[in-house]
Amino acid sequence: GAVVSQHPSRVICKSGTSVKIECRSLDFQATTMFWYRQFPKQSLMLMATSNEGSKATYEQGVEKDKFLINHASLTLSTLTVTSAHPEDSSFYICSAHPGGVRGWANEKLFFGSGTQLSVL
């Protein structure tokens, strides 16, 4: 089955530093990738939609200058948390969609294993 690799799985950083999280589709090309944030005991909240070769679309309330998304190739999207603060500590999850026409019959989202970010 399709695999989405997310790295790193865990990162601890000091307040004010920037952290980059990578999301790779290993055996398919992903025209669209999604970034989610999940706080403890809560659901996944969509942060942004990353489209290869174009600017990401951010959900309401998500600061695009703080959460930089780059989708430079069909197999890699990165999320950079800039000037991280303790309130940014969360579980970040990416997912990838193979693309194609609308229709979900055979196309499902594939999720990465998540990145636990802890900002001290």
Place this chain on the structure above:
Amino acid sequence: GESVGLHLPTLSVQEGDNSIINCAYSNSASDYFIWYKQESGKGPQFIIDIRSNMDKRQGQRVTVLLNKTVKHLSLQIAATQPGDSAVYFCAENSGYSTLTFGKGTMLLVSP
């Protein structure tokens, strides 16, 4: 931001019992629904899906029921096993490739 004191609904069952996890969705225009299983510290894992032109779909040990009239979705797990312990989320597709996740239910299976 995070809500203080928020906790997931929890369903506790004995090994071998059948489990039923419920979900209410919000968008009557959603046409595709998925159940995911999430173990601690991991990403969601696909379990089963259903399109809005169906009201029931069966997989291995799992069944999803869809009631569009009341916008309700359920996941039935037969002969629940300790390895089924996890948080279960329903998700609805309300736009091209955009999923909206439900709040989640924690399933605890006792041996």
